[in-house]
Amino acid sequence: MKPLSVSNLHIALLHYPVLGKTGEIIASAITNLDLHDIARASKTYGAQSFQVIIPLKDQNKIAQDICDHWTNGHGSRSNPHRKESFELVHITPDFESAINNIQQQTGLIPKTIATTAKKSDNCISYTRCRQLIQSPDPHLLIFGTAWGIAPEFMMQCDHILMPIQPDALYNHLSVRSAVSIVLDRLAGEFC
């Protein structure tokens, strides 16, 4: 398997609108290690930005404080590698702001690719997704927190990516694992 250029790929972590335990639409809370693990995986595989979409004001502030610690604060000096990965992170209050960030960075509005753990008929394959992200257009790969991206939001995305293990008896990976595996499938190199 050959390495791909993912210089047009951006990652988003959605905290709203996502599903709660009983299927209601919620705004979820920040998980510190989501920011670390996804920033590190994004940097490793060459993604161009990591958009953290978090509308709750106090949670948005916590996320920004974490980010500042690792990009400008004590963390940036104690762990320069972590600083490098956190420099990809943008903390945003809503999806439109994330799109605007990418438009400012690239000059183009990104195509959107939602991810899900639930199989459906209109999912694209990893092969197709690898082709898409080699096009000149920026692409934004969106991961949901909690019990996943709300269906209404997902319907508005340009594409939905095939689940990681659609036929597994147990299919409950963390979002940190899911992002890592999807990035490896799209941009990993191994024999």
Next chain:
Amino acid sequence: MKPLSVSNLHIALLHYPVLGKTGEIIASAITNLDLHDIARASKTYGAQSFQVIIPLKDQNKIAQDICDHWTNGHGSRSNPHRKESFELVHITPDFESAINNIQQQTGLIPKTIATTAKKSDNCISYTRCRQLIQSPDPHLLIFGTAWGIAPEFMMQCDHILMPIQPDALYNHLSVRSAVSIVLDRLAGEFC
């Protein structure tokens, strides 16, 4: 890519002997989400056990308490899926106990495969590793916390697996991401 049977595969997370920031040998502390994420990934890909090797007595107790919460306590009732994944977890004080656990479970002493982020001449490929774990022998895939498995320990393993991104400019994945990606490379199915 076809799914593999990984019914002979076991996972270990090593907290001693591992390297500290300046290359000294240390015993690292438990990270709660290591247990969750690696148990969930192990269950998703069909690994047979997840051995958490933690010699520090207070840390070993914390790990056991977390495990008990999700297998027998309130967590087991509030999230049965999490219970299923934590049922794979064995909290052990040393490597020998982990080997004994697997020998009790399978009747055989497992072959050991160390993982590393540093490239070396004697690493085996993912293709070779997929072949190994299809043999009748149990195999134990070992991941280091902190700055990775101590070289003296690694030298005693039967095999060392190729790093995930040996030629990447940035190569600093979390151990949670690393386990997820390696399991997907060894046992994932996608097109």
